[in-house]
Amino acid sequence: MFVIKPFRFLPSIKRKDTNPDFADYSWFKGLFNEEEVNKIKELWREEEAKAAEVLQAGEKKEKDDLRKSRIIFIKPGGANDWIYDKLSQACIQTNTNRYKFEILGYQTELQLASYSEGDFFDWHMDFGMGDISNRKLSITVQLSDSDEYEGGDLQFMVNQNIVTAPRDKGTAIVFPSFALHRVTPVTSGNRKSIVGWIAGPPYR
Numbered sequence: 424m425f426v427i428k429p430f431r432f433l434p435s436i437k438r439k440d441t442n443p444d445f446a447d448y449s450w451f452k453g454l455f456n457e458e459e460v461n462k463i464k465e466l467w468r469e470e471e472a473k474a475a476e477v478l479q480a481g482e483k484k485e486k487d488d489l490r491k492s493r494i495i496f497i498k499p500g501g502a503n504d505w506i507y508d509k510l511s512q513a514c515i516q517t518n519t520n521r522y523k524f525e526i527l528g529y530q531t532e533l534q535l536a537s538y539s540e541g542d543f544f545d546w547h548m549d550f551g552m553g554d555i556s557n558r559k560l561s562i563t564v565q566l567s568d569s570d571e572y573e574g575g576d577l578q579f580m581v582n583q584n585i586v587t588a589p590r591d592k593g594t595a596i597v598f599p600s601f602a603l604h605r606v607t608p609v610t611s612g613n614r615k616s617i618v619g620w621i622a623g624p625p626y627r
Contacts, residue, residue, distance in 0.1 A: 448598035572612030
C-alpha cells in the first residue's frame with residue numbers, strides 16, 4: 424500500500440513541458456490524386472455494405488439518432504496496402520509535428536463510408552471507454568467532389584466555435600480522437616469517405 428501525497432500548485436509551466444505545435448486538426452490537401460480516389464471508390468461493394476454502428480457501454484449497435492450511414496471495411500494486405508501505407512505516413516508526420524502521442528498502429532480496419540440523403544453523424548468523440556479507449560488519432564479522407572453532394576460537412580467544436588474542415592476530394596484530415604466533431608446531414612447527393620483510427624497505450 425502507498426500514500427499519494429497531495430499535489431502542489433505549479434506556479435509556472437516551462438515551455439518544454441507544453442506542446443506549442445498542437446492543432447485542433449491537420450490536413451493534407453490532395454493526399455490521394457484523382458486516379459487513386461477512383462481506385463478506392465471501386466472497392467465499394469453494395470452487397471457488403473452494412474449500417475454503421477456506434478460503441479455504447481461496450482456494445483456495438485445501430486443508433487440512427489446519432490449515426491446514420493453505411494460502411495464496408497477495407498481489408499489490409501495485398502492490393503490495399505498502398506492505402507494503409509499512405510495514411511500511415513500522413514499520421515506519423517502529423518503526430519511528430521503536432522501531437523506527439525505514443526502511437527502503435529491501426530486500431531481497426533479502415534472503413535469506406537457512404538452518406539446518402541438524410542445520413543449524418545451527430546456530435547461525438549471517437550475516444551471513449553472499452554475498445555475505443557486506446558484511440559489516439561482519427562483519420563478521414565474525402566473521396567467525393569464537393570459538388571457531388573450538399574451538406575455532409577465534417578465539423579469540429581473548438582470551444583464554442585463550429586469549424587468546418589476542408590472538403591476537397593483526396594484531402595486527408597487527421598485529428599485527436601478526443602476532439603468533438605460531427606458530419607452534418609447530407610441534403611442531396613452522396614458523400615463517400617475513408618475513416619480510421621490510430622491507437623496507442625493509455626494516456627499518461
